Amino acid sequence: MRRIRVIGIGPGDPDQVTLEAVAAMHSVAYFVVADKGPDDPLLEARRELLKRHVGSAAQVVAVRDPERDRADPADYRGAVSDWHEARAEAYERVILQQPGDVGFLVWGDPAFYDSTIRIVERVLARGNVEAEWDVIPGISSLQLLAARHRIVLHEIGQPITVTTARKLREAVDAGADNILVMLSARIDLDGFDEWHIWWGANLGTEHERLVAGPVADVAAEIDEARAATKADAGWVMDAYLLRR
Template identity: 50%
Template sequence: MGTPVRVRILGVGMGPQHVTPEVAEALRTVDYVLAAEKSDDDRLLALRRQIVQAHPGPGGPAELVTLPDPRRDRSTGLTTAGYESAVADWHDARAAQYAEVLRDRGGTAAFLVWGDPSLYDSTIRVVDKVRALLESTSVDVDYDVRAGISAPQLLAARHRIVLHDVGRSVHVTTGRRLQEAVAAGQDNIVAMLNPPPERIDFTGLQEWTIWWGANLGASGERLLSGRLGDVLPAIADARADAEAHDGWVMDVFLVRANR
């Protein structure tokens, strides 16, 4: 094997205010941070830069190395199989880009993951692909993971709720699979990776309670809660407000049947 490459996967919540001491310590050990650039005015990239600048190592802040994010099929009519295939192709393209940089640069690199790497994020999967690519060319890759504050944690804190009733469970899924969860008998559901509300099927849930939040922890944070049928019309406007304010939008919600 050649000179080993070290990768650190660091959960950073929703920005500088959520970086834990453990993650900050890890960030000070890296030579550079790898990040996908989604547009010419990528404000999430600007937040990553703030995080890097806030936690310099002995030689100063780590270099932020950006790569154009590969295109992904985001057609609204994709089947579940089509969606999963599109995401797999996207991950393969990302892994190939990252592997090339890591092979050329070596050293210790980091990925800054929004929320927590364990929950609806694929950085660990992508790094596993990178590892396989590099080890096939005799470059050894070692990586570790540091936890971050997740979106469901922030949602619960903002609304001052517990995500589940006493002795009961909470089901975590995506907005596009909400009805699948309901059909399976789930009645206390956190949904992440959500499209705009008009593309989520809320059929039959009008009497349920919803706790919704967008851009949690950011300056454009928006919160709504109440009977779903009453709150739903306002969610689209609040989501658009959050996106207009911050230049990006991520939302999460909890829906619960009234018992």
């Protein structure tokens, strides 16, 4: 039976790929990766990673990411669901055309804010592809954030909330006081003056930047560091821990 392997590749540094992930990369016939448009930096990063761990003969099928309908922000879940179905159809087409085991390279760990697992489930649910599938964990950007700042992500015996920038206020209103934030289009720290922040951008890459301190003291520095990272690297992805 064919195999589909969802492989976590860590947040950018080819040294932060597990031995299990490398073995999985060697076990598949080709890789399906989402192509988010011209000069997609993550597509290039994945190619580099494959060159390093598999060799330049690794076969990559870049699948142009279908457009997501952003017209109705109120129906976020509906729009994402349609988008996932469109991606599932696109991946299914490739898998049906090309024989052999398939690898999906997932940034960071597949369990955090990534839909590859859901999309593979959709591909299989459509009933046209028959395959076994598994998931290889990767180092998440959240783990690397903690390591770089040399912190434990929670206080002794206390909980941690992981959320998106879009849902940050909701988490605070619900009483969360130790919050990891991902997927920020911009950083809005208004109202967090009493909090401490540990922030990191482009972790594991040559353009990595870190800032930590009381929000009131470092908010402006984070804005500047974020803009500088984008200017230097051409892209910015950041994650941060906010603790009251």
